[in-house]
Amino acid sequence: MRFDILTVHPELLESPFNYSIIKRAVEKGIAEIGILNIRDFSKDKHKKTDDYAFGGGAGMVMTIQPIADAVEHLLEQRNYDEIIYLTPDGIQFNQGIANNLSTKRNLMLICGHYKGIDQRIRDKYVSMEISIGDYVLTGGELAAAVVVDSVVRIIPGAISDETSALSDSFQDNLLSAPVYSRPSEFKGMKVPEILLSGNTAAIEKWRMEESLRRTKERRPDLL
Ligand code: ADE
Numbered sequence: 001m002r003f004d005i006l007t008v009h010p011e012l013l014e015s016p017f018n019y020s021i022i023k024r025a026v027e028k029g030i031a032e033i034g035i036l037n038i039r040d041f042s043k044d045k046h047k048k049t050d051d052y053a054f055g056g057g058a059g060m061v062m063t064i065q066p067i068a069d070a071v072e073h074l075l076e077q078r079n080y081d082e083i084i085y086l087t088p089d090g091i092q093f094n095q096g097i098a099n100n101l102s103t104k105r106n107l108m109l110i111c112g113h114y115k116g117i118d119q120r121i122r123d124k125y126v127s128m129e130i131s132i133g134d135y136v137l138t139g140g141e142l143a144a145a146v147v148v149d150s151v152v153r154i155i156p157g158a159i160s161d162e163t164s165a166l167s168d169s170f171q172d173n174l175l176s177a178p179v180y181s182r183p184s185e186f187k188g189m190k191v192p193e194i195l196l197s198g199n200t201a202a203i204e205k206w207r208m209e210e211s212l213r214r215t216k217e218r219r220p221d222l223l
Contacts, residue, residue, distance in 0.1 A: 001104065001155055002078070004034040005144050006070050007111040008049050008062075016145035025158040033148065041073065042066040050114055059115035067110065067121050074108055082128045083108045084147070086140030087116060090129030093143075095170035097130070098150040109147065111140030173222050177210035 005013060017026065017033050025031040039047050043065055050060040071083070081104035091097070101107060110117065110126065122129070132143040152158055159165045169176040180191040194206045215222055 001030070001102070001152075002032040002034070002106045003109060003148050003151075004036060004074050004080075004107070005109045005111065005141075005148070006036050006038050006067065006074075007139075007141055007144070008038050008113060009111075009139060009141055010035045010037050012139070012141040013145060016149065021153050021158055022149055025152050025155065028157065030155050030157050031148075031152045036070055036074070038062075038066045038070050041069040043069075053115060057115075061115050062112055062117040064118040064120050067117055068125075071108070071110070071121070071125050078106050080106045080108045083110065083125050084128045084130055085110045085112065085117065085122055085126040086132070086143040086147070087112060087129050088131050088134070088136050090131040092134075093130050093132045093147060093150075095150075095168070098147070098154060101147070101151045102154045107151075109140075109144045111144050113139040170222075173215075174211045175214045175219060175222070177207040177214070 007013060013035050017023065022031070026033060039049055042049050049062055049066045051063050053059065053061045074080070082101070084107060086109060110121070130143070130147060132146050137143060154165050165171070167176065180195060184191045184196055192206070194202055197203065
C-alpha cells in the first residue's frame with residue numbers, strides 16, 4: 001500500500017515513520033511512504049506557498065498553484081483511491097475509517113497550514129476530508145502521521161502477531177481489558193488471580209467482562 005503526503009514541512013514527518021512497526025512495514029515493502037514538498041512546485045520567485053485571503057480577514061491561505069501542480073504530478077504517476085485533506089472541519093477519524101483505508105492501494109494526503117488551503121483544491125481534487133479531533137493543530141502533518149500510523153499497523157503482515165491488532169481497543173467497538181506482565185506481585189500490588197490460572201476460557205470470559213465494564217464506564221457512547 002502506498003501513501004503520498006503533500007506538505008510544506010517534510011521534516012515534521014521524518015521521525016514518525018522511522019520507528020517500530022511503521023519502519024518495519026516500510027522495510028518489508030508492506031507500506032511505501034512518499035513525502036512531497038509543496039514548496040518545490042511553487043512558481044513564485046520566492047517559492048511562496050501562501051497569500052492573503054480574498055475578502056480580507058486574519059490569516060494566510062495556502063495558494064492553489066503549488067498544491068494543484070503537486071497533485072497533478074502525483075496523478076500522472078498513478079491513480080489514487082482517495083485524496084485526503086487533513087482539516088479540523090473534516091469527518092472525525094476513527095478505527096472504522098482506518099480499517100476501510102487499510103484496504104486501499106494508493107492514498108494521497110494533503111497537509112494544510114494557517115487558515116487552510118484554497119477551497120478550489122478541495123472542490124476539484126479532494127475526495128475525503130479527515131479531522132483527528134475537535135482541536136486545532138498548527139498544520140495537518142501530525143494528523144497525517146496519525147492516520148498513516150493507524151492504517152499501516154493494521155495492514156496484514158505489519159504486526160507479526162496478527163491477533164494483536166484484532167484485539168485492539170475499538171476493533172469490536174469495545175475498549176481493551178487491562179493487561180499485566182511479570183512480576184505477578186510488585187510492592188504488594190497483585191495481578192488478578194484469574195490471569196495466572198491457565199484457564200484460557202475463564203481468562204477470555206474475564207477479559208470480555210472487563211472490556212464491557214471499561215467501555216460502560218468510560219465510553220458508553222460506543223455501546
Ligand atoms: N489540521 C489542523 N487541525 C487538525 C485536526 N484536528 N485534524 C486534522 N487536521 C488538522
